[in-house]
Amino acid sequence: MTAHVHKHPPVILVDDEEEILFSSRTQLRLAGIEPVMAIRDGRRLMDVIAGHGAALVLLDLMMPHCSGEELLKEMQQRFPEVQVIIMTANQDIDRAVACIKEGAADYLVKPVENSRFIAAVRQVLEVQRLRREVGSLKEVLFSEKNVTSKAFTAILTQSKTMQRVFRYAEAIAASNEPVLVMGETGVGKELLVQAIHHLSGRTGALVAVNVAGLDDTMFSDTLFGHRKGAYSGASEMRKGLISQAQGGSLFLDEIGDLKPHSQIKLLRLIQERRYFPLGADLAQQTDARILCATHCNLNHLMQENRFRPDLYFRLSSHQIVIPALRERKEDIPLLTRHFLQEACDSMRKGAPALKPSLIDKLYSYDFPGNIRELRAMIYDAVARHESGPLTFPGLMAAVAAAPPVASRITFHGPLPTIDEAEAFLITAALERAHGNKSLAATLLGITRQTLNNKLRRQEE
Numbered sequence: 001m002t003a004h005v006h007k008h009p010p011v012i013l014v015d016d017e018e019e020i021l022f023s024s025r026t027q028l029r030l031a032g033i034e035p036v037m038a039i040r041d042g043r044r045l046m047d048v049i050a051g052h053g054a055a056l057v058l059l060d061l062m063m064p065h066c067s068g069e070e071l072l073k074e075m076q077q078r079f080p081e082v083q084v085i086i087m088t089a090n091q092d093i094d095r096a097v098a099c100i101k102e103g104a105a106d107y108l109v110k111p112v113e114n115s116r117f118i119a120a121v122r123q124v125l126e127v128q129r130l131r132r133e134v135g136s137l138k139e140v141l142f143s144e145k146n147v148t149s150k151a152f153t154a155i156l157t158q159s160k161t162m163q164r165v166f167r168y169a170e171a172i173a174a175s176n177e178p179v180l181v182m183g184e185t186g187v188g189k190e191l192l193v194q195a196i197h198h199l200s201g202r203t204g205a206l207v208a209v210n211v212a213g214l215d216d217t218m219f220s221d222t223l224f225g226h227r228k229g230a231y232s233g234a235s236e237m238r239k240g241l242i243s244q245a246q247g248g249s250l251f252l253d254e255i256g257d258l259k260p261h262s263q264i265k266l267l268r269l270i271q272e273r274r275y276f277p278l279g280a281d282l283a284q285q286t287d288a289r290i291l292c293a294t295h296c297n298l299n300h301l302m303q304e305n306r307f308r309p310d311l312y313f314r315l316s317s318h319q320i321v322i323p324a325l326r327e328r329k330e331d332i333p334l335l336t337r338h339f340l341q342e343a344c345d346s347m348r349k350g351a352p353a354l355k356p357s358l359i360d361k362l363y364s365y366d367f368p369g370n371i372r373e374l375r376a377m378i379y380d381a382v383a384r385h386e387s388g389p390l391t392f393p394g395l396m397a398a399v400a401a402a403p404p405v406a407s408r409i410t411f412h413g414p415l416p417t418i419d420e421a422e423a424f425l426i427t428a429a430l431e432r433a434h435g436n437k438s439l440a441a442t443l444l445g446i447t448r449q450t451l452n453n454k455l456r457r458q459e460e
Contacts, residue, residue, distance in 0.1 A: 001355070008055075009054050009211065010034075010052055011057075012038075012045070013038045015038075015087065018224075020087075032274070042065060042066045043066055045071055045075075046078060049079050055128070057075070057106075061084070061095060062089065068088075072103065085121070086100075088107055098154065141307070142168065151194075151195040151199045159323075161327065162322075165322060165323075170199055171319060178270060178290040178314065178318070179292070179319075179320065180318055183323070183325050186325075186371050186372030186373060193291050193293060204247030204248025204249070205245060207242075208253060209222060209223070209252060214262070215259060216261040219258070219265070224284075227280050240277060242286050250289070252293075253292075254294060257294075258307075263307065267310060274286065297458060324370055335375075337363075339378040345382065352388070353389040358391075362374075382394075425444060426455065429444050
C-alpha cells in the first residue's frame with residue numbers, strides 16, 4: 001500500500017511522552033523543517049500516514065499499546081517507501097540495531113543532542129529527495145516525447161536539443177535545490193528561469209535581481225534588508241528581496257559578477273536557510289528557492305580565484321546550459337516569422353514577403369548576440385522597410401563586419417581521394433546547414449543544382 005501523496009508530507013513524531021514531542025517539534029521547526037505532526041498513541045500512526053503521507057517517521061521504541069518494533073514491521077508491509085528513525089534509550093540499543101536490519105534508516109539514543117537530532121533528520125530527508133529526483137530524471141530524460149507544458153510557450157523552438165532542456169527543467173522544477181542556468185547573452189535564460197518557477201508550484205513570487213555591479217553592502221541591503229538605524233540614512237526598516245521571495249523563488253541574474261564577500265554571504269544563506277538583516281541580532285528563516293543565471297564561464301572564474309568553488313558546487317545542484325542560436329539553426333525560420341509578425345503589429349505595418357534566399361542568408365550568420373540580436377535585426381528591417389520583399393541591411397552589415405574564419409585541414413595517414421574529400425565536405429556542409437541544401441551549397445561555393453547533381457552521383 002502506498003501513502004496518500006501530498007505535496008509537502010509531514011515529518012511525523014511518535015512518542016508517548018508529551019515533553020519529548022514538544023521539544024522535538026520545536027527543534028524541527030526552528031531548523032526550518034516543516035510541516036511536523038506529533039502522535040502520542042502509536043495506534044493512530046497508520047491512519048495518519050494513509051491520510052497525510054509522511055516525509056519521515058521518528059518512532060519511539062518503548063510505548064504502551066504497541067511497540068516501535070511492531071509499528072516498524074507494519075509500516076514495512078503497508079508503507080515501505082516511508083523512512084523511519086528509531087528513538088531509543090541506552091538499554092535498548094540492541095533492539096534499535098535489530099530495527100535497522102528490519103529496514104529503519106537510523107537510530108538515536110535519548111536524550112539526543114539538538115545538532116545530532118537535526119543532522120540525522122536532514123540526512124534522511126536529503127537521501128529521500130535525491131532518490132525521488134533520480135527517479136524523476138530517469139523517467140523524463142529517457143523519454144523522447146516533446147514537452148507540451150504551457151510554461152515553455154514563451155520560448156519558441158522546434159529544436160530537439162531545446163526539448164531535452166525542457167524535459168530536464170520540468171523534472172527538477174519541484175526540487176528545493178538551487179538551479180544554475182548558463183548560456184550566452186540573448187539565448188533566453190530568464191525565460192527558462194520563469195518557466196522553472198511556474199512549474200515548481202510555489203505559491204510565492206519570483207523575485208529577480210541583477211547582482212552585477214552590487215558591492216557587498218548593496219548586496220546585503222538589497223537581499224537581506226535592514227533595521228531602522230542600521231546605518232546612517234536608514235531612517236526606516238526595509239524588507240529585503242529574500243523576504244519578498246518567501247514561499248517563492250529568488251532569481252539572481254549575472255551571478256558570475258558577484259563580489260567575493262557577497263559570495264560568502266550567499267553560500268551561508270543557501271546552506272543555513274537563514275539570514276540577518278543589517279543591524280539585526282535575530283536570524284530570519286527563508287524557504288525561498290535560489291535560481292541563478294550567468295553568461296560567464298564559472299570554471300574559468302574559479303581558476304582565476306574570482307568565484308568560490310564551494311559556492312559553485314552548491315549552486316549547480318541542477319545545472320542547465322541553453323545552446324546558442326548557431327547550435328540550433330533550425331529555429332531561425334520559426335523565430336524570424338514570429339518576430340516579423342510581432343514587429344509589424346507593433347509598428348502597424350503589413351507583413352512584407354520573406355524570400356527563401358533571405359532565410360538562407362540568416363542561416364549563414366552565426367548570431368553572436370543570439371535570439372536577442374535576431375529580434376533586433378528584424379525590428380530594424382521592418383522599421384526601414386517601405387515596399388517590396390523584406391531586406392536586412394543590418395544582416396548585411398553584420399556579415400561584412402564578421403571576422404573571417406581561417407581553417408586548415410590536416411591529414412594524418414594516407415591522403416583521401418578527391419571523391420572521398422568531396423563526399424566529406426558535402427556531408428559536413430549539410431550537417432552545418434541542418435539539411436538545408438541551399439545553405440549547404442552556399443557554404444561550399446556551388447549552386448544548389450550542382451550540389452544535387454553531386455548527391456545524385458554519390459547515390460549511384
